[in-house]
Amino acid sequence: NAGVTQTPKFQVLKTGQSMTLQCAQDMNHEYMSWYRQDPGMGLRLIHYSVGAGITDQGEVPNGYNVSRSTTEDFPLRLLSAAPSQTSVYFCASSYRGSSGNTIYFGEGSWLTVV
């Protein structure tokens, strides 16, 4: 059972370039999300989706775009990369259990914008 799979693991971009971080989950979770992790800032929510065809903005959505055409896939697009987007990005899927929301994270994508 792969869980949440992210690609690529590492990427270097030049300012102004665009790219897509891929994310796939095989747990049939309706809810998927993207976070960025920066030192001293914890994990901040970029975008999320409550199901195929439905997306919404999180805390830090500017400069990013998402789509959800299937339950399994939730790609994150950087439209025009900026040095401020240098970060570690985590895709996650979750389900709402009786006690709360259990989030499963991917292993992360390290992005450097130069």
Place this chain on the structure above:
Amino acid sequence: QQQVKQSPQSLIVQKGGISIINCAYENTAFDYFPWYQQFPGKGPALLIAIRPDVSEKKEGRFTISFNKSAKQFSLHIMDSQPGDSATYFCAASKFDNDMRFGAGTRLTVKP
């Protein structure tokens, strides 16, 4: 504005000691409080979680203490081991999947 404030930023504990990490939240609508553990190069993984209807939850060496009136909760790691060295995140959410994370605590357990 961070909705969940976590302290300390880093913590060094001797093997066998008790590690304590504290978090405070502002939004009284939060009703689920998990802790995540993250090892270098990996994504965070759920460690333990609590709902506000209980004041304490214990799973092995890990205990969450919850103080609803003070809007605070903490993670206690008893008999800390070098394998516990990781970054720990507290978090809080309403029952709608919008999870807010603390800034993280880097724990080092010295042998």
